[in-house]
Amino acid sequence: MSRSSATFCRLKQKTANLPSLATVFVAALGREWRLQVRRRGDLINPLVFFALVVVLFPLGISPTEEILSPVAPGVLWVAALLATLMSLDALFRPDLLDGSLEQQLVSGYPLAPLALAKLAVHWLLSSLPLILLSPFLGVMLYLPWQAQGVLMLSLLLGSLALSLVGAIGAALTAGVGKSGVLMTLLVLPFYIPVLIFGTGAMQAAITGVSPAAHLAMLAALAALALALAPWAVAAGLKIAVSGE
Amino acid sequence: MWKWLKTLYHRLGSPKWFYQITGTWLPWFAAASVLLLASGLIWGLAYAPMDYQQGNSFRIIYIHVPAALLAQSVYMMMAIAGVVLLVWKIKMADVVAQSLAPVGASMTFIALVTGAIWGVPTWGTWWMWDARLTSMLILFFLYLGVMALREALKPQEVAAKACAVLAIVGVINIPIIKYSVDWWYTLHQPATFTLTEKPAMPASMWVPLLIMVLGFYAFLGWSVLLRARSEVLKREQKSGWVKELLQRK
Amino acid sequence: MYFDSLSEFFNMGGHALYVWSSFAISLLLMLLNILLPWWRLKSTRQQLQRQIQRETRQQETSSSITGQQGEQA
Numbered sequence: 194m195s196r197s198s199a200t201f202c203r204l205k206q207k208t209a210n211l212p213s214l215a216t217v218f219v220a221a222l223g224r225e226w227r228l229q230v231r232r233r234g235d236l237i238n239p240l241v242f243f244a245l246v247v248v249l250f251p252l253g254i255s256p257t258e259e260i261l262s263p264v265a266p267g268v269l270w271v272a273a274l275l276a277t278l279m280s281l282d283a284l285f286r287p288d289l290l291d292g293s294l295e296q297q298l299v300s301g302y303p304l305a306p307l308a309l310a311k312l313a314v315h316w317l318l319s320s321l322p323l324i325l326l327s328p329f330l331g332v333m334l335y336l337p338w339q340a341q342g343v344l345m346l347s348l349l350l351g352s353l354a355l356s357l358v359g360a361i362g363a364a365l366t367a368g369v370g371k372s373g374v375l376m377t378l379l380v381l382p383f384y385i386p387v388l389i390f391g392t393g394a395m396q397a398a399i400t401g402v403s404p405a406a407h408l409a410m411l412a413a414l415a416a417l418a419l420a421l422a423p424w425a426v427a428a429g430l431k432i433a434v435s436g437e
Numbered sequence: 438m439w440k441w442l443k444t445l446y447h448r449l450g451s452p453k454w455f456y457q458i459t460g461t462w463l464p465w466f467a468a469a470s471v472l473l474l475a476s477g478l479i480w481g482l483a484y485a486p487m488d489y490q491q492g493n494s495f496r497i498i499y500i501h502v503p504a505a506l507l508a509q510s511v512y513m514m515m516a517i518a519g520v521v522l523l524v525w526k527i528k529m530a531d532v533v534a535q536s537l538a539p540v541g542a543s544m545t546f547i548a549l550v551t552g553a554i555w556g557v558p559t560w561g562t563w564w565m566w567d568a569r570l571t572s573m574l575i576l577f578f579l580y581l582g583v584m585a586l587r588e589a590l591k592p593q594e595v596a597a598k599a600c601a602v603l604a605i606v607g608v609i610n611i612p613i614i615k616y617s618v619d620w621w622y623t624l625h626q627p628a629t630f631t632l633t634e635k636p637a638m639p640a641s642m643w644v645p646l647l648i649m650v651l652g653f654y655a656f657l658g659w660s661v662l663l664r665a666r667s668e669v670l671k672r673e674q675k676s677g678w679v680k681e682l683l684q685r686k
Numbered sequence: 687m688y689f690d691s692l693s694e695f696f697n698m699g700g701h702a703l704y705v706w707s708s709f710a711i712s713l714l715l716m717l718l719n720i721l722l723p724w725w726r727l728k729s730t731r732q733q734l735q736r737q738i739q740r741e742t743r744q745q746e747t748s749s750s751i752t753g754q755q756g757e758q759a
Contacts, residue, residue, distance in 0.1 A: 361602075361606060365586065365599045365602060365603060366586070366589070368590065368595070369589045369590065375585055375586065375589050378578070378581065378582050378585055379582040379585070379586060379603060381578070382575045382578045382579050382582065382607075382610070382614070383606070383607075383610050385575060385614060385617070385618070386610075386613050386614055386616075386617035386618075389617045389618065389620070389621040390617060390620075393620070393621060410617070410620075414613070417613075421609070425602060425605075425606055428523075428598075428602050429599065429602055432595055432598045432599050432602065433595075433599075435594070435595060435598075436590065436591070436592050436594075436595035478709075482695075482705075482709075483687050483688060483689065483695060484687060484688055485688065486688055487688065487699065492699050492700070492701050493698040493699040493700075493701045493705060494698070494701040494704045494705055496698070496705055497704065497705060497708045497709075500708060500709060500712045501708075504712065539719070540719055543715050543716070543718075543719055546715065547711070547712045547715055547716075550708065550711055550712075551708040551711070551712060554704050554707055554708040555704065555708065557704060558701055558704055656716060656719075656720075659720060660719045660720055660723060663720065663723035663724055663727055664723040664726075666727055667723060667726045667727035667730045670727070670730050670731065670734060671730055674734050674737075679734065680738050683731060683734050683735045683738055684735075684738060
């Protein structure tokens with residue numbers, strides 16, 4: 194083929210005008226921020242749920258310090274875990290239903306970073322307030338003051354893994370109608386290691402031992418989730434879209 | 438040898454061939470499992486010597502250990518079938534995965550229940566949060582999750598892929614769960630007895646155990662093939678070979 | 687035989703309840719894992735057979751009708 198006719202047969206599209214992945218990522222962040230900030234209910238309800246669950250324990254078990262203080266780390270962590278699950282439940286459903294998820298799929302950009310943008314904004318708006326609320330609930334459960342700092346630190350690290358792994362469950366069940374309990378059932382077994390290290394860190398702080406090892410494990414789980422979960426989320430979303 | 442295996446693998450990927458080939462295999466799996474299980478049980482129950490410390494309840498090992506072994510390996514097989522489905526798009530892999538799940542869940546349940554019953558005369562308690570029991574319990578929930586997801590999603594292909602993804606994610610997590618539960622458990626007081634003592638067992642004790650393990654695997658093949666065959670018929674009911682097959686009978 | 691008599695075998699040295707209950711539950715579950723799929727296989731085949739017979743009957747009646755129409759035309 195002569196060179197002039199070869200230039201006419203441009204099989205690959207000109208990529209000069211298409212924005213880079215970084216630009217698209219930032220744009221996705223902006224979009225998610227605007228969308229999620231508007232849904233006040235979705236932001237506040239998990240926090241109220243967190244507080245309510247914590248309140249149930251003194252009422253149901255005993256309001257005395259001798260009984261509450263030893264179980265405070267576990268109760269706080271379980272409640273935070275459940276509240277995170279609540280907030281993640283129908284994370285992808287609006288996008289699936291109005292077709293924007295399908296648009297993201299055919300946009301030519303990989304789905305994993307776009308899903309990650311959504312998760313980043315969700316973590317900022319949902320998990321961060323949870324972490325800030327937790328010390329006050331800790332006081333209500335007579336949590337020893339030494340553990341308060343570690344409570345927030347362990348939740349900070351743990352919530353990364355919780356959000357990322359929970360998103361996998363949300364992606365797989367995105368197409369199911371009232372999937373709330375199903376998603377919880379799927380995701381909870383994977384939350385157990387995070388729970389163990391989170392409460393372990395707090396127990397270590399209470400007994401005066403350094404919580405560094407537990408916190409390091411939480412960080413490792415968060416790093417592993419950050420590396421692997423977006424791909425699983427993307428796979429789950431592709432499956433959900435193909436089922437619509 | 439490899440060529441024969443490759444041809445077999447490809448044949449099994451076609452529903453029609455799968456149905457025909459497994460039809461000839463089924464009686465062998467059935468016979469093998471009945472023979473192995475019967476002989477293993479009789480040997481283990483009646484002829485194996487009694488354990489010095491635990492008394493005759495140690496004979497529960499002849500069901501508990503094979504069930505636990507299968508519970509874990511069946512999950513691995515399910516995950517591998519998931520990989521085969523997602524990477525090579527072989528639909529029969531999903532049939533196999535679907536058939537494996539309930540059997541794996543049953544095995545986990547048997548392991549948990551026999552373990553709990555064994556615990557009563559041995560440790561004085563039905564349950565203990567030691568690393569191995571807790572990991573088994575979580576494995577049971579993982580099986581239930583995969584089965585629940587398959588029930589919930591409607592189009593066959595969607596459910597197949599979603600369950601494959603979930604099974605694969607679960608496999609990655611199993612070592613993590615085991616490791617973390619082990620770590621958590623060692624914060625508490627360790628157990629007085631360990632769950633299984635595998636070495637230092639005389640041949641009269643571990644040979645029937647081996648026979649039981651083989652019998653359980655044969656049983657696995659029998660049950661999985663039965664389930665897979667009816668699933669194949671259901672999925673392929675519109676195709677010509679199924680109609681022809683059923684009209685002949 | 688490790689045990690001296692059959693009654694001793696059933697007694698399992700006092701551990702009869704534990705041994706026999708665990709074996710019973712397990713074997714029952716395993717039996718169900720064979721029986722239930724086997725019944726399902728049988729009923730699937732019967733169901734599909736009936737469906738095929740229905741379809742062939744429908745085809746025969748429709749083809750006989752068109753055959754009659756062809757004759758009339």
